[in-house]
Amino acid sequence: MKNILLLALFVTVNSMAQQGITDYWYQKPMRILQTVLRQPDAADYNVDSLVKYMNATHASTLVVNGGGIIDFFQNTLPMANVNPYIGKRDLLADIADGCHRANIKVIARVDFRGVDKKRYDQHPDWFARDEKGNPIVLNYTTPELYAPCYNSYYRNEHAVEFIEQLMVKYKLDGIWHNAVNFHNTCYCDRCKKDFNHTAGKEIPVKSSSKEEWEEYYRWNDGNAGRQLELMRGTVKKYGKDKTYAAEVFDMYKIEQQKHTGISLYSAAEYFDFFVIVAFLADNAQDVEYKDIYYPTAIVKFLKSLEPDKAPVILFGGNGTEHRYIYDPPLDSRLWLWEAAAAGGGFWNCYFNGYYPANAPDARNAYLATDAYKYLMDNEVLLKQLQPVTDIGIMYSKPSGELLGDNDFSGSMRGVQRLFMENHYQYGFVSDKMLTAEKLKEFKVLFMPDVAALSEEHVELIKDWVRQGGKLIATFKTSLYNEQGAARKEFGLSEVFGVSYLNQVVNTEMDCYQKIVSRNDLVAGMEQTDLLHNGGRTLMTKALAGSEIITGYLPKINNQPPEYAFPAKWESDYPIMVNNRFGNGESVYFANEIDKLNYTIGHPDYDQLLTNSIDHLLGKLQVLNTNAPASVHVCLNKSESGPGTFQLSLVNTSSSSQRPFRDLIPVENIIVELPFMIESADIIYGSDNSNLKFKNSTLTIDRLEEFYSVRINSK
CATH class of the missing domain: 3.20.20.80 (Glycosidases)
Known part of the structure; x- marks a missing residue:
C-alpha cells in the first residue's frame, strides 16, 4: 500500500510542476x-x-x-x-x-x-x-x-x-x-x-x-x-x-x-x-x-x-x-x-x-x-516546494462575491482550522484552476459553502465523483451559478443525495441535530442522541438510496425549563447525509458546519468533520502523528531531487490568548510517512533535539518553535 501511495504522490507532484521554465532570481x-x-x-x-x-x-x-x-x-x-x-x-x-x-x-x-x-x-x-x-x-x-x-x-x-x-x-x-x-x-x-x-x-x-x-x-x-x-x-x-x-x-x-x-x-x-x-x-x-x-x-x-x-x-x-x-x-x-x-x-x-x-x-x-x-x-x-496532499479545498471567488466576506471567510477558516489541528495534508483548487486533471491530485475534495458553481464545474465534479472521487460539501454549495443566479435545486443534488426544499431556517440558538444512523460517521458519539447545531440550516429531503446520518430538530426554547422539550424527537429533515454516486461517495451537511467549527468551535463539529474525512480517506491518509493540535505539520515535495521531501513542524503550544506570552516545548513526537525513509537530516531544530527514523517513522524528541527535516525516500 505504501508503494502505491508513494507512486501516486510522485505523479501528483510532478504533474504540478511546469518544465522548461527559465530560472530567475x-x-x-x-x-x-x-x-x-x-x-x-x-x-x-x-x-x-x-x-x-x-x-x-x-x-x-x-x-x-x-x-x-x-x-x-x-x-x-x-x-x-x-x-x-x-x-x-x-x-x-x-x-x-x-x-x-x-x-x-x-x-x-x-x-x-x-x-x-x-x-x-x-x-x-x-x-x-x-x-x-x-x-x-x-x-x-x-x-x-x-x-x-x-x-x-x-x-x-x-x-x-x-x-x-x-x-x-x-x-x-x-x-x-x-x-x-x-x-x-x-x-x-x-x-x-x-x-x-x-x-x-x-x-x-x-x-x-x-x-x-x-x-x-x-x-x-x-x-x-x-x-x-x-x-x-x-x-x-x-x-x-x-x-x-x-x-x-x-x-x-x-x-x-x-x-x-x-x-x-x-x-x-x-x-x-x-x-x-x-x-x-x-x-x-x-x-x-x-x-x-x-x-x-x-x-x-x-x-x-x-x-x-x-x-x-x-x-x-x-x-x-x-x-x-x-x-x-x-x-x-x-x-x-x-x-x-x-x-x-x-x-x-x-x-x-x-x-x-x-x-x-x-x-x-x-x-x-x-x-x-x-x-x-x-x-x-525549498525552491518551489509543493504540498503533499490528502484533501483539496475549493476556493471560489464567485462564491465569496455572492456570500460576502463574513460567510466566505468563516467557512474557509473553519476548514483550515480542521485541517491544521488534525494534521490533514491539504492544498487548494480555485474555480479558476478547476479541471479534471487538477482533481486527480486529491483523494477528497472539500467544498466549503461553494454556493456559486458554473454548469461546467457542476458536470466536472459529477464526473469526478462518478469515477471514484470523494466529496464533502456544506450548506448552499451549488445552489447558484457562477453569476450568482439562484437555482431551484442543488446543481450537485444527485451527488449529495438530497433535494432542496427552498427554505433556510435560523438555528442560531437552542437547536440540535438528532443522530439517525449509527456508523463510523458518528464514531465517538455513542453516549449521546443529540448533537450541537447553530448558524443556519437548509431544509432538505433525502433522495432514494442516500443515508441520513443526522437530522434537524426545531428550536427547543429553554425557558421556562418545565416546557423545554419538543413535541417529538424524530427528525423530518436531514442535515448530514452520506451518499454513493457511481464509483464515488459524498458527505453533505445542510448546515454551516465549517463556519461553526471556527465561530463556535463546539467539539461536535470537529468530530463530524474528522469522521467524514477518515471515512472517505479510509487508510490512505498521507501522514499520521501523535502531535497535539497545537503543532502544525506540513509535508512537502522538493524539486531538488527525486524522492526528496521536506517536513516542517510549527509549535504554537502557548497561553490561552493572543498575543502569545511564552511557548511550551512538545516532546516525543512521532510522524509516520507514506514511504520508507532512506535518510533524514535536521535543517532547523532545537540545539538539544534528536531525530530518529526507522522504516517510515520519524521520532523527534523535542520541538520548541520550529523543526524542519530533509528526507530522502527509498
Missing part, C-alpha cells in the same frame, strides 16, 4: 527588507549601515521608496515632488549603487494613489471625479490626496514616464506598485466615454440596480487588469529579469477585490512573484490577531494558483497597527515559521527608520535573522 525563496521611508529618514541616510544590517540579517533584496507621493530621487518630470530632506543628493542612486555592490537586489516602491492639492491644480483633468463632477479626495491620508482612477492620465501616461525614468537612471531590479487599488467609482471623461462605448449606457449611480452595478464591476475589472498589464509591460521592457509586483490583500476579502477589480487572481496573471500583505493584525481601531496558521494557508493557496511563482508574506517587525512599536515577538516568529513550513518567503516591512536597527523601537530588528538564514542556507531544497 525572483523564483527563489525571497528574503526581502522594505523600508517605507518618512521624509526625514533621508536626511542622514547611511547606505553602508543599511548594507551592513542587511548582510547581518541575511536579507537579499531591498524595497525602498522611489516616489509618487514624495520622490526620493531627483525627479525631472513636471509633476515631481522631491523630498526636501535629500537636498541635491540623489539618494536613490546612492542606495542602488551601494546595494548592487553588495549583491543586493533593489526594487523601487512607487505610489500613484494620489497627489496633494498643489500638484492636483497643475492637471485637474488627470484625476478621478465623483458622480457630481467633483474631485475624489482620499480623506484617510494626511494631507488629503486627490485620487486618479485606473483610466486616468496620471496612472497611465504619467506613471509609465515615471517608471521608465527610474528603470533607466538607476538600473533597478524591479518595481513594487504600492496602493494600486482604486476603491471608488469614477465619472471622469475617460471613464464615462469608455463605459458608454463598452456597455452603451451611463455609469451607474447609487440608485442603480444590482444588475447595473454587476456590469460596472465587470468593466472595472478589465480596467484594473489593463492597468497592471501596462505597468508590468513597462518594467519588462528593461529585461525579463526585472520584476513587477503590486499590493494585494487578504485571501478572504473578496468584497474589496470585487469592487477594486484587483485580486489574487490578478497577482497570478501579472506579478513575477506572489506577495500578499499579511501582518499579524490589520491597522484598525479594534485590533484582532489573525489565525496563527494563516501564513500556511495563504502560501498553499498562492502555490495552487501558479506553482512556479515564489510566494512571499509581507509582515513587519513593527507591524502595521501602532507602527512605531514592535509587534509581539513570539507571534511574529511563529508567523514566519508558518509561512516557511509551506515554502513561503519573507518580506519584512518597516515604516520608520531607514533600516530596522535605526527605528525608534528596534526591539524586533534582528528577530527574523535565523528565519532568513534558514531560507538562504536551504534555497535549493
Whole structure:
C-alpha cells in the first residue's frame, strides 16, 4: 500500500510542476527588507549601515521608496515632488549603487494613489471625479490626496514616464506598485466615454440596480487588469529579469477585490512573484490577531494558483497597527515559521527608520535573522516546494462575491482550522484552476459553502465523483451559478443525495441535530442522541438510496425549563447525509458546519468533520502523528531531487490568548510517512533535539518553535 501511495504522490507532484521554465532570481525563496521611508529618514541616510544590517540579517533584496507621493530621487518630470530632506543628493542612486555592490537586489516602491492639492491644480483633468463632477479626495491620508482612477492620465501616461525614468537612471531590479487599488467609482471623461462605448449606457449611480452595478464591476475589472498589464509591460521592457509586483490583500476579502477589480487572481496573471500583505493584525481601531496558521494557508493557496511563482508574506517587525512599536515577538516568529513550513518567503516591512536597527523601537530588528538564514542556507531544497496532499479545498471567488466576506471567510477558516489541528495534508483548487486533471491530485475534495458553481464545474465534479472521487460539501454549495443566479435545486443534488426544499431556517440558538444512523460517521458519539447545531440550516429531503446520518430538530426554547422539550424527537429533515454516486461517495451537511467549527468551535463539529474525512480517506491518509493540535505539520515535495521531501513542524503550544506570552516545548513526537525513509537530516531544530527514523517513522524528541527535516525516500 505504501508503494502505491508513494507512486501516486510522485505523479501528483510532478504533474504540478511546469518544465522548461527559465530560472530567475525572483523564483527563489525571497528574503526581502522594505523600508517605507518618512521624509526625514533621508536626511542622514547611511547606505553602508543599511548594507551592513542587511548582510547581518541575511536579507537579499531591498524595497525602498522611489516616489509618487514624495520622490526620493531627483525627479525631472513636471509633476515631481522631491523630498526636501535629500537636498541635491540623489539618494536613490546612492542606495542602488551601494546595494548592487553588495549583491543586493533593489526594487523601487512607487505610489500613484494620489497627489496633494498643489500638484492636483497643475492637471485637474488627470484625476478621478465623483458622480457630481467633483474631485475624489482620499480623506484617510494626511494631507488629503486627490485620487486618479485606473483610466486616468496620471496612472497611465504619467506613471509609465515615471517608471521608465527610474528603470533607466538607476538600473533597478524591479518595481513594487504600492496602493494600486482604486476603491471608488469614477465619472471622469475617460471613464464615462469608455463605459458608454463598452456597455452603451451611463455609469451607474447609487440608485442603480444590482444588475447595473454587476456590469460596472465587470468593466472595472478589465480596467484594473489593463492597468497592471501596462505597468508590468513597462518594467519588462528593461529585461525579463526585472520584476513587477503590486499590493494585494487578504485571501478572504473578496468584497474589496470585487469592487477594486484587483485580486489574487490578478497577482497570478501579472506579478513575477506572489506577495500578499499579511501582518499579524490589520491597522484598525479594534485590533484582532489573525489565525496563527494563516501564513500556511495563504502560501498553499498562492502555490495552487501558479506553482512556479515564489510566494512571499509581507509582515513587519513593527507591524502595521501602532507602527512605531514592535509587534509581539513570539507571534511574529511563529508567523514566519508558518509561512516557511509551506515554502513561503519573507518580506519584512518597516515604516520608520531607514533600516530596522535605526527605528525608534528596534526591539524586533534582528528577530527574523535565523528565519532568513534558514531560507538562504536551504534555497535549493525549498525552491518551489509543493504540498503533499490528502484533501483539496475549493476556493471560489464567485462564491465569496455572492456570500460576502463574513460567510466566505468563516467557512474557509473553519476548514483550515480542521485541517491544521488534525494534521490533514491539504492544498487548494480555485474555480479558476478547476479541471479534471487538477482533481486527480486529491483523494477528497472539500467544498466549503461553494454556493456559486458554473454548469461546467457542476458536470466536472459529477464526473469526478462518478469515477471514484470523494466529496464533502456544506450548506448552499451549488445552489447558484457562477453569476450568482439562484437555482431551484442543488446543481450537485444527485451527488449529495438530497433535494432542496427552498427554505433556510435560523438555528442560531437552542437547536440540535438528532443522530439517525449509527456508523463510523458518528464514531465517538455513542453516549449521546443529540448533537450541537447553530448558524443556519437548509431544509432538505433525502433522495432514494442516500443515508441520513443526522437530522434537524426545531428550536427547543429553554425557558421556562418545565416546557423545554419538543413535541417529538424524530427528525423530518436531514442535515448530514452520506451518499454513493457511481464509483464515488459524498458527505453533505445542510448546515454551516465549517463556519461553526471556527465561530463556535463546539467539539461536535470537529468530530463530524474528522469522521467524514477518515471515512472517505479510509487508510490512505498521507501522514499520521501523535502531535497535539497545537503543532502544525506540513509535508512537502522538493524539486531538488527525486524522492526528496521536506517536513516542517510549527509549535504554537502557548497561553490561552493572543498575543502569545511564552511557548511550551512538545516532546516525543512521532510522524509516520507514506514511504520508507532512506535518510533524514535536521535543517532547523532545537540545539538539544534528536531525530530518529526507522522504516517510515520519524521520532523527534523535542520541538520548541520550529523543526524542519530533509528526507530522502527509498
